[in-house]
Amino acid sequence: MPRALVGGLLLAATLCVTPAAPTAGAAPQASFDCARAGTPTEKAICGDAGLATLDLALSQAYQARLRREPDLRQQQRGWLRARDAGCGADRPCMKAFIRARLDWMRGAAPMPGRLPTVVGQCSLTRESVRTNRFEGEPDSGSAAVFANGARQVSYDRVPGIEASRAGDPAVVCLASLPEDCPPGDERGKVYASADLRTLMAWALPDAEHLCGGA
Template identity: 50%
Template sequence: MIRVVACLAALAIAAPALAAPAMAEPMPKHVGDCAKTKVARIETRLIDGDGKPVAGSGSAVDFVNGGYQVSYDQVAAIDASRPGDPAEVCLVSVPKGCPKGDHRGKIYKTVNLRSHGQWTLPDAEHSCGGA
């Protein structure tokens, strides 16, 4: 009986962590649309061959819904963000005349709903058709 009670207590403590993964809306597809998501990871723009961040290479952010933004500059609002922070990401522009299958270059405005920091950045280092 003690074992059952201990197992039930452990399950009750773990239950919130076992709940469905963080719910996030998909990245917006039309200019002017927005999506609620969460910050998954804060990174530098470049990672070295050992998987370590390259200081001074710029800022990057991954979202739990698969979104990504990157800058050659250090962005203070991104650096102040933390994994798990709620965010609203809005599609600002989509490049025109891209080669078939090259979807890079969308620009998103993001507001960190915890810190209220915001930034407007692309989803890739180069726009479609670029390097």
């Protein structure tokens, strides 16, 4: 066989087995198929390489811990719903939530029950009171109080709160803090909560007004 032809065949074979280079602009690899991203949170994750990397790392840590703690599945479902309710498409918020969850997932301690004080941190607690914004007036809005001290209130009737029951296990996360508050006035913290019985989630402030308001 002519030497030139042999060289051409070898080059062709080499090209056939050389891995293709990553396509420029390809979607970051997350824990789910970004081609099917539907929610604002999923789309934000798929549009941010750093978020996608964190999301994938959290999924891997979750799978490892789930093998040791099979009951973790429902808690994680609730956490995901609380994250989505609290952050939406807010990328800094999501990074705070995922980093805090990843740190916890890689450890061995049970999920804390105390009231979270840092944005992104969550606790496992129970709903102690489901009521209305004004007691006895259903049209005044919804309110919830949790065993860890978290409170949430809304002028509207919130389906997740209305469907919950006192004693339901819940994931409660700190989603945002008010800024430039007068000394001693910290109203306006927003908590994202998920009822682990119904898997319904919502995000609401702890007061009807921000700090410094009426």
